[in-house]
Amino acid sequence: MTAQFVPPLARTLPALVMEAAQRHGKRIFIEDGSTRIDYAGLPAQVFAVSRALIAHGIQPGDRVAIWAPNRAEWIIAALGIHCAGAAMVPINTRMKGAEAADIIERSRSRILFVVDRFLDVDYPAMLAACRPATLEKVVAIGQAGAHADCEWAGFLESGQAVSEAQARMRAAAVRPDDMSDLMFTSGTTGRPKGVVSAHRQIIQAFIEYVNIAGIRTGDRYLIVNPFFHTFGYKAGWVTCLIAGATVLPHPVFDAEAVFRRIEADRISVLPGPPTLYLSMLAHPKLAQTDLSSLRVAVTGASTIPPVLIERMRRELGFEVVLTAYGLTECGGLATICAADDDAQTVALTSGYAIPGTEVRIVDAGNQPLAAGEAGEICLRGFHVMQGYFEDPKATAETIDADGWLHTGDVGTLDARGYLRITDRLKDMFIVGGFNCYPAEIEAALTAHPAIAQVAVIGVPDERMGEVGCACVVLRPGQVVDEAGLIAWSRERMANYKVPRFVRFFDVLPVNASNKIAKNELRAQLRVPA
Structure with missing residues (x-):
């Protein structure tokens, strides 16, 4: 290193914003296309979000979600949430509407910042059919369209009645052990669980x-x-x-x-x-x-x-x-x-x-x-x-x-x-860097009317590292083929969770505890355990 690293004294993200503004001044913090935000100007941008959140009635400890790809507004929104004393709930952009709605509802997020379009997908529209009643406002990063309540600029304007001094007081009241974020993960099995972390x-x-x-x-x-x-x-x-x-x-x-x-x-x-x-x-x-x-x-x-x-x-x-x-x-x-x-x-x-x-x-x-x-x-x-x-x-x-x-x-x-x-975890596999938990994918697949039983395992893939293979037992008299089940899955779950292969069985192997023996499945498919 050219100089000894001097760690910041701050122990909350709001305090870190203020300390970094003093330390680094006109040095650029975010460079995103034509957007340039320097450290000295960062607090004002962050407090604009906090002021709008406070104006909406967001209280310390409330949850506010973000569903968007990497861009400058993501960071400004997150820091604005932190400075308002709320907890930030990030949502995977690969998720479908129902998956995102589940996290929004269980976290009781009151506001959602969401990208208007990303990779030709209208995110607010995807959420609209399953929007939780607890979600009070959908703020579009981009054009509001028919399925968002307002757009980014309009939301920030709504905070003008709240002074920056009020926002600074709220930020200063955040304590090091307050919840900073609620990140949902499947942990070792099943339905995603919210992990509580502190500043x-x-x-x-x-x-x-x-x-x-x-x-x-x-x-x-x-x-x-x-x-x-x-x-x-x-x-x-x-x-x-x-x-x-x-x-x-x-x-x-x-x-x-x-x-x-x-x-x-x-x-x-x-x-x-x-x-x-x-x-x-x-x-x-x-x-x-x-x-x-x-x-x-x-x-x-x-x-x-x-x-x-x-x-x-x-x-x-x-x-x-x-x-x-x-x-x-x-x-x-x-x-x-x-x-x-x-x-x-x-x-x-x-x-x-x-x-x-x-x-x-x-x-x-x-x-x-x-x-x-x-x-x-x-x-x-x-x-x-x-x-x-x-x-x-x-x-x-x-x-x-x-x-x-x-x-x-x-x-x-x-x-x-x-x-x-x-x-790794007993059954977890990693698709292109994303953790996949078979219990979660199996739960989604069992909703298909033709499926009686299913087990998902990871199989090697040269490009992605691993991909999912669904081992399926069909209900009597029901018919579905590999392409049809994969297409059905793509409509209902994030792309990285979608099985790339489907193999059909008359019966799945089980162990002495009557649990599906996935090692035997791997052996039958000639996949290393």
């Missing part, structure tokens, strides 16, 4: 991330990872706010577009999946393109060969290549490699525990295991969630009496304390 947890964890990765004031950070995910939100634009870096939002993963932007926008920090870097290394114009601005890469989400780490350093010019491990329930970050770790360590491990975090491996009886022995990964520390929203039973099943978060992931710790993931 202090985010800031403390990602101060460590900035320090370890060596992210600097003035870095230009291209954020391809979606803002609705911890990787794009907390390890993305919040990290920039901590470090004084510039956020360059990128709405859709497109390796060719990202490649072009590196040279044009002088990108220095570029997190992403391994496929991004592989596509860059294979690009026909690699030798003719100026990639000299690149410095920091953070990757993961699938198996990484050590040679890829070596090539990223040698051919793409990255000084720092890191892998890390975390889950929504711990704020997205628990372990991370060191900047000077060798390629084998970066590729084959997920690093060591960040300061303030403990990692241990336990057996089926919850007893700690020795180095090198495989068992369940458990985490304890400041960043462990406050709990699942209004679900004490699920919380108690996940966080034990001693404060250990049971991840459901299987791994080992070596003698250095480096974590290696040897298996």
Whole structure:
């Protein structure tokens, strides 16, 4: 690093906005097309959102949702929600209307900020047929159209009756342990659950991330990872706010577009999946393109060969290549490699525990295991969630009496304390970086009138890492083919959840407990367990 990183003193996101404005002044915080927002001007933009929320009657602790791709308004809306003392509820842009409505209803979000159109989909229209009664206002980022209550500019104008001084008082009243966000995840099984996180947890964890990765004031950070995910939100634009870096939002993963932007926008920090870097290394114009601005890469989400780490350093010019491990329930970050770790360590491990975090491996009886022995990964520390929203039973099943978060992931710790993931959640698979939970997909598929029984497993895929395969038993006299069931699924669930294959069975194999034996299914389909 050219200068020693001095961490901010703030322990809430509202306080961080104010501190960053003082520290970084006219340095650009967000650069999104023609939109430029500097640090000094950030508070006024954020408080404009807070004033409108307060005018609408939003109180501390209320929930406000965002359903939009990566763009400047997403960040301004989120910080405005935080500064109003409310909790931000991000929604996956891949979700269909009913899936989004479920999260809005269960979180009791009173306001929704939603993109008007994205990838030729009218998002407000998709929600209209299943809009929860608890949702008081739909604010379109773009044109309001027939299915939104108002557009962005009109909503901000509605806050003029509330002074900025009132908004600043509301922001100053936010405490470090107040709920900052409610991020819905399926956890280890089934229906998505709301993970409650606090301001202090985010800031403390990602101060460590900035320090370890060596992210600097003035870095230009291209954020391809979606803002609705911890990787794009907390390890993305919040990290920039901590470090004084510039956020360059990128709405859709497109390796060719990202490649072009590196040279044009002088990108220095570029997190992403391994496929991004592989596509860059294979690009026909690699030798003719100026990639000299690149410095920091953070990757993961699938198996990484050590040679890829070596090539990223040698051919793409990255000084720092890191892998890390975390889950929504711990704020997205628990372990991370060191900047000077060798390629084998970066590729084959997920690093060591960040300061303030403990990692241990336990057996089926919850007893700690020795180095090198495989068992369940458990985490304890400041960043462990406050709990699942209004679900004490699920919380108690996940966080034990001693404060250990049971991840459901299987791994080992070596003698250095480096974590290696040897298996994922029992049945979870990852499609293009998105976690897929079979119980959730199976629940949706059983609504099909022709299906008597279904089990979903992940199968290897060269492009996506893994994809879903639905193993189906039909009801007597019912008929549906593979193409028909896939088409039906596309209308009802996010694209990454849609099974890419369907296999039909007369009966599914079961074990002694009469549970579906997915290992046998994998064996029958010649898929590794």
